[in-house]
Amino acid sequence: MNSKLTDRFSTTMLTIALFVIALVYLFPIVWLLLSSLKPGNELFTYPLNILPNNPTLGNFEYAWAxxxxxxxxxxxxxxxxxxxxxxxxxxxxxxxxxxxxxxxxxxxxxxxxxxxxxxxxxxxxxxxxxxxxxxxxxxxxxxxxxxxxxxxxxxxxxxxxxxxxxxxxxxxxxxxxxxxxxxxxxxxxxxxxxxxxxxxxxxxxxxxxxxxxxxxxxxxxxxxxxxxxxxxxxxxxxxxxxxxxxxxxxxxxxxxxxxxxxxxxxxxxxxxxxxxx
Structure with a gap:
C-alpha cells in the first residue's frame, strides 16, 4: 500500500514539474503572440498587460505590406x-x-x-x-x-x-x-x-x-x-x-x-x- 502511495506521489510531482517546465518554455511564445495582437500604444503601457485590450489583426496586414x-x-x-x-x-x-x-x-x-x-x-x-x-x-x-x-x-x-x-x-x-x-x-x-x-x-x-x-x-x-x-x-x-x-x-x-x-x-x-x- 505504501509503495502504491509513493509511486502515485512521485508521478504527481513529476507531472507538476513537467507542467511548470512547459509553462516556462511556453510563456515567451504566448507573450510574443499576444503582443503582436496589441496596437502600438498598448505595448509599453504601465503596468504591462499580458492580454491585449483591443486585439487587432491589422498589425499582420501592416507587416505584410x-x-x-x-x-x-x-x-x-x-x-x-x-x-x-x-x-x-x-x-x-x-x-x-x-x-x-x-x-x-x-x-x-x-x-x-x-x-x-x-x-x-x-x-x-x-x-x-x-x-x-x-x-x-x-x-x-x-x-x-x-x-x-x-x-x-x-x-x-x-x-x-x-x-x-x-x-x-x-x-x-x-x-x-x-x-x-x-x-x-x-x-x-x-x-x-x-x-x-x-x-x-x-x-x-x-x-x-x-x-x-x-x-x-x-x-x-x-x-x-x-x-x-x-x-x-x-x-x-x-x-x-x-x-x-x-x-x-x-x-x-x-x-x-x-x-x-x-x-x-x-x-x-x-x-x-x-x-x-
Whole structure:
C-alpha cells in the first residue's frame, strides 16, 4: 500500500514539474503572440498587460505590406530546400561508405569528422568565409548553401543506421549483378527512409532559422533570408516594435506548418535535436 502511495506521489510531482517546465518554455511564445495582437500604444503601457485590450489583426496586414515577405520567403526556401536535398544525398552516400566499406583510413576519417562536432561553429566561420570569398561566392545564395551541405550529424545518423543492415543483403545484391550505385540507390536508400525524413526535417529547420552565417555572407538586401530581413528592421535610433513583433510571428508560420505535418517524425527523433547542424 505504501509503495502504491509513493509511486502515485512521485508521478504527481513529476507531472507538476513537467507542467511548470512547459509553462516556462511556453510563456515567451504566448507573450510574443499576444503582443503582436496589441496596437502600438498598448505595448509599453504601465503596468504591462499580458492580454491585449483591443486585439487587432491589422498589425499582420501592416507587416505584410511593409515587408516584401514573398521575396524573403523565396530566398530562404531556396536555401533550405536545396541545402536539405544536397545534405541528405551527401550524408547518405558518405554514411553508407563509412558503414559498409572496409578500409582502415575510413575509420580515421570518421573519427576526424566527429571531432569537428566538438568545435563551436564560430571557430570555423573565419576559414569558411575565406574559402567562400576566394571562390567568388560572397553575397550569393550559393555561399549559404555550399558550406552547409556537409554535416557530421547527418553522416553519423546514416552510418549508424546502415551499420544495422546485414552485410548478407548487400552481398546477395552483388551476386545478382547489381552495381554499387544500384545497391545504394535502389536498396539502401529506400531502407533508410526514416533517417532521410528525420535529417530532412532537422536540416530544413536549421537552414530556415540560420542567422549568423547569412548575416556574414549576404550584403544585398534583395538576397536576404527571413532572419536577416527581421534584423534589418532594428534601426539605430528608432524601432518599430509593432512591425518586428508581427513580422516575427509571420516568419514562424512555415515552421509551425512543418511541425504539424511531420509531428510524428519530429517527436520520434527528439533525442537528436541537440545535435548541431
Amino acid at each position: 511593409a515587408m516584401d515577405f514573398m521575396k524573403y520567403f523565396l530566398n530562404t526556401l531556396i536555401v533550405a530546400v536545396l541545402t536539405t536535398v544536397l545534405t541528405v544525398i551527401a550524408s547518405a552516400s558518405c554514411g553508407y561508405a563509412l558503414a559498409k566499406y572496409r578500409y582502415k583510413w575510413l575509420f580515421v576519417f570518421f573519427i576526424c569528422m566527429l571531432a569537428t562536432t566538438m568545435l563551436p561553429t564560430e571557430v570555423i566561420m573565419n576559414p569558411t568565409f575565406s574559402v567562400i570569398l576566394n571562390l567568388g561566392l560572397y553575397d550569393s545564395l550559393a555561399g549559404l548553401i555550399i558550406p552547409s551541405i556537409n554535416t557530421a550529424t547527418g553522416v553519423f545518423m546514416f552510418r549508424q543506421y546502415f551499420m544495422t543492415v546485414p552485410d548478407d543483403l548487400i552481398e546477395s545484391a552483388r551476386i545478382d549483378g547489381a552495381s554499387e550505385g544500384k545497391i545504394f540507390l535502389q536498396l539502401m536508400l529506400p531502407i533508410a527512409k526514416p533517417i532521410i525524413i528525420t535529417l530532412a526535417i532537422f536540416s530544413f529547420q536549421w537552414r530556415w532559422n540560420d542567422y549568423i552565417w547569412p548575416l556574414i555572407v549576404l550584403n544585398d538586401p534583395e538576397k536576404y533570408t527571413v532572419q536577416i530581413a527581421l534584423r534589418s528592421l532594428v534601426g539605430a535610433d528608432n524601432i518599430d516594435w509593432v512591425l518586428i513583433l508581427s513580422s516575427s510571428i509571420i516568419t514562424l508560420v512555415p515552421m509551425i506548418i512543418l511541425f504539424i505535418v511531420f509531428q510524428r517524425y519530429i517527436m520520434d527523433t527528439s533525442a537528436t535535436s541537440g545535435l548541431k547542424g
